Amino acid sequence: MAAAARGCGGVWCRVWQCGAGGSAPRGQCSVAGSARSAAVPAGKSGLAPWVPVVGLEIHAQISSNSKLFSGSQVQFAAPPNSVVSFFDASLPGTLPVINRRCVEAAVMTGLALNCSINKRSLFDRKHYFYADLPAGYQITQQRVPIAVNGTLSYSLCTDNKMSQMVTKTVRIKQIQLEQDSGKSLHDDTRSQTLVDLNRAGVGLMEVVMEPDMCCGEEAAAAVRELQLILQTLGSSHAVMAEGQLRVDANVSVHHPGEPYGVRTEVKNINSIRFLAKAVDHEIQRQIEELENGGTVLNETRAFDSKLGCTVPMRDKEGKQDYRFMPEPNLPPLILYDTKSLPANMNHQQVVNIDWIHERLPDLPSVKRAKLVEQYGILPEHSFTLLNEDGLTEFFENVVKHTQMKPKKVIGWILNDLLSYLNQHSLTVKESPVSSSILADLLNLLERKEISSTAAKQVLVELWKGEGKTPLEIVKEKKLELIQDQEALEQICQAVIDGQENEVMAIKAGNHKVLNKLIGLVQRRTQGRSNPVLVKQLLEKKLLE
Amino acid sequence: MRVLSVSRWLRGAVRAPSGGPGSPQVPQPGRREREAAPGGSCPRAEKVTVDVLDHLEHLALVDFRDSEGVERLQKAIQFADQLHEVNTDGVEPMDSVLEDRCLYLREDDVTEGNCTKELLKNAKEKVEEYFVAPPGNIPLPKLEE
Numbered sequence: 001m002a003a004a005a006r007g008c009g010g011v012w013c014r015v016w017q018c019g020a021g022g023s024a025p026r027g028q029c030s031v032a033g034s035a036r037s038a039a040v041p042a043g044k045s046g047l048a049p050w051v052p053v054v055g056l057e058i059h060a061q062i063s064s065n066s067k068l069f070s071g072s073q074v075q076f077a078a079p080p081n082s083v084v085s086f087f088d089a090s091l092p093g094t095l096p097v098i099n100r101r102c103v104e105a106a107v108m109t110g111l112a113l114n115c116s117i118n119k120r121s122l123f124d125r126k127h128y129f130y131a132d133l134p135a136g137y138q139i140t141q142q143r144v145p146i147a148v149n150g151t152l153s154y155s156l157c158t159d160n161k162m163s164q165m166v167t168k169t170v171r172i173k174q175i176q177l178e179q180d181s182g183k184s185l186h187d188d189t190r191s192q193t194l195v196d197l198n199r200a201g202v203g204l205m206e207v208v209m210e211p212d213m214c215c216g217e218e219a220a221a222a223v224r225e226l227q228l229i230l231q232t233l234g235s236s237h238a239v240m241a242e243g244q245l246r247v248d249a250n251v252s253v254h255h256p257g258e259p260y261g262v263r264t265e266v267k268n269i270n271s272i273r274f275l276a277k278a279v280d281h282e283i284q285r286q287i288e289e290l291e292n293g294g295t296v297l298n299e300t301r302a303f304d305s306k307l308g309c310t311v312p313m314r315d316k317e318g319k320q321d322y323r324f325m326p327e328p329n330l331p332p333l334i335l336y337d338t339k340s341l342p343a344n345m346n347h348q349q350v351v352n353i354d355w356i357h358e359r360l361p362d363l364p365s366v367k368r369a370k371l372v373e374q375y376g377i378l379p380e381h382s383f384t385l386l387n388e389d390g391l392t393e394f395f396e397n398v399v400k401h402t403q404m405k406p407k408k409v410i411g412w413i414l415n416d417l418l419s420y421l422n423q424h425s426l427t428v429k430e431s432p433v434s435s436s437i438l439a440d441l442l443n444l445l446e447r448k449e450i451s452s453t454a455a456k457q458v459l460v461e462l463w464k465g466e467g468k469t470p471l472e473i474v475k476e477k478k479l480e481l482i483q484d485q486e487a488l489e490q491i492c493q494a495v496i497d498g499q500e501n502e503v504m505a506i507k508a509g510n511h512k513v514l515n516k517l518i519g520l521v522q523r524r525t526q527g528r529s530n531p532v533l534v535k536q537l538l539e540k541k542l543l544e
Numbered sequence: 545m546r547v548l549s550v551s552r553w554l555r556g557a558v559r560a561p562s563g564g565p566g567s568p569q570v571p572q573p574g575r576r577e578r579e580a581a582p583g584g585s586c587p588r589a590e591k592v593t594v595d596v597l598d599h600l601e602h603l604a605l606v607d608f609r610d611s612e613g614v615e616r617l618q619k620a621i622q623f624a625d626q627l628h629e630v631n632t633d634g635v636e637p638m639d640s641v642l643e644d645r646c647l648y649l650r651e652d653d654v655t656e657g658n659c660t661k662e663l664l665k666n667a668k669e670k671v672e673e674y675f676v677a678p679p680g681n682i683p684l685p686k687l688e689e
Contacts, residue, residue: 065653072654082673089663098650100651102652131675186679191679192671194674331647348649351649
């Protein structure tokens with residue numbers, strides 16, 4: 001892929017309508033220097049451009065059987081307080097014991113994001129009071145986290161048709177292991193909070209990204225790529241809807257050349273789509289605030305998906321002092337590689353970075369490159385294939401069972417299958433048309449037993465999921481192409497005989513009129529003639 | 545079993561394989577002054593201001609209650625200030641007596657949990673199987689003084 005550019009250099013401008021004094025149209029984000037028409041350079045309107053700065057803090061729940069420091073189960077939607085150990089409830093006399101699987105998950109993720117793995121990392125306590133944090137502190141890694149200084153590459157399409165992709169990178173500041181808190185259910189009517197500690201103590205990887213992004217689209221693309229990487233590694237299922245992937249955005253704006261502006265933190269973002277919206281809205285809000293002479297407060301705001309805007313969050317007034325201190329109950333976490341591995345150590349007590357590195361699966365970027373190379377499809381296509389859960393397998397299955405070239409198959413997968421699934425909000429797994437059925441259909445097309453139009457008609461029937469095979473539908477609806485050359489010739493002759501004017505025009509040199517005759521033959525055969533063959537026959541009759 | 549006493553520490557005794565007299569982990573013997581004299585003869589004695597007190601009460605949820613409590617706090621700070629007497633230039637901070645131990649790695653097996661009844665036994669209030677807590681974080685009233 002092309003060398004990555006860091007940050008989008010996106011420039012937002014507000015264009016005021018002359019005289020109206022009303023609200024102005026939205027600013028536009030210009031990506032990689034190519035400004036869209038609506039962005040007004042400084043000087044023309046007198047308004048200086050704004051540079052938005054977006055940084056992300058992402059919490060990914062580690063996919064493990066038990067929690068980070070205790071042996072209770074990690075289970076979504078379990079009955080309240082049923083998967084809580086004495087340690088999770090912070091009862092006196094309990095101590096943390098670290099889960100090896102969580103350490104490995106963090107190392108895998110660090111390696112996949114090109115980080116340096118700290119062979120010696122430390123644990124700290126972050127103190128704050130909240131009902132769902134029974135200990136009054138969270139065990140995290142503030143001073144020396146497990147991994148630092150990585151990069152994440154992601155791609156954006158520069159237009160809606162996905163025909164031009166741009167690669168960007170965002171720097172990863174660090175990855176740290178930390179505990180999740182429990183869940184609070186606020187009951188405002190009875191003025192109380194109900195606390196469920198099932199989630200308390202679950203292992204999290206916090207991925208801190210540097211503020212290299214400039215708009216909602218970039219943030220969303222980066223998070224999507226991280227999500228795919230985590231799912232490929234298996235270190236986290238990263239399903240945002242189940243709270244396994246949580247994103248907080250830090251947003252600020254400033255004029256080019258000036259120091260960074262005050263930033264706000266945006267929380268409560270529940271999907272990647274809302275992430276883009278929340279970030280863009282916050283950028284817009286800050287620009288409006290500053291242009292109206294106001295100031296941006298260093299506060300935490302929540303994204304309200306119903307209103308589509310950010311609102312100040314209660315309970316977060318004032319700057320927090322977390323009084324970090326080393327976790328006295330945990331010695332440093334030591335990781336090894338093949339060079340530093342001591343000879344007689346118990347295997348179970350060793351996390352070997354090199355061993356893990358050797359066993360990393362193909363990351364999404366590698367998978368995409370392989371698809372492009374193996375099947376000759378376009379890079380944009382490989383993105384779509386990986387983006388939809390199960391689509392790559394579907395595509396590869398179809399290719400395996402059909403004679404049609406992958407380059408042609410991909411069209412049917414992306415244009416026909418995928419659009420149908422999206423229209424009906426179905427996942428690939430829920431598709432009424434299986435890969436083998438689609439392969440059968442494409443084979444009929446490839447063997448020229450049906451036309452491409454007929455194939456689409458068959459597909460419409462197949463979506464009904466009535467269990468009929470493509471061949472059965474073709475026979476039922478009489479969609480087979482006429483194979484009998486003589487019969488076809490007769491029809492062509494009949495059409496020629498009935499269209500004297502057109503025949504004269506063709507013989508005089510206007511070959512475009514031939515298409516009209518082909519159309520007439522098609523109509524007579526009810527679409528069951530192969531247009532290429534028809535053209536050949538007509539040309540033979542008229543031009544020889 | 546090793547007992548860590550202040551005097552041994554100051555004398556630069558070896559307490560870790562990598563340590564030893566003159567090593568960066570062991571501070572040089574310092575001038576150990578007398579116990580904290582009442583009235584604050586220590587050069588760094590500062591009055592605890594209302595703002596600091598407010599901040600501390602908010603953070604730690606303690607109540608210093610009256611001037612006697614604040615006095616005690618003042619004295620405690622003075623006593624702790626003795627630590628500044630020790631020259632720690634070039635000495636690595638020690639944050640855990642366990643620093644030369646290996647962090648034990650546990651296998652990822654489910655071995656605990658399923659004790660809802662026991663956990664809720666001590667709860668003053670419960671609703672179904674939830675703990676009950678007051679609503680959100682109630683801001684503390686500001687100090688007058």
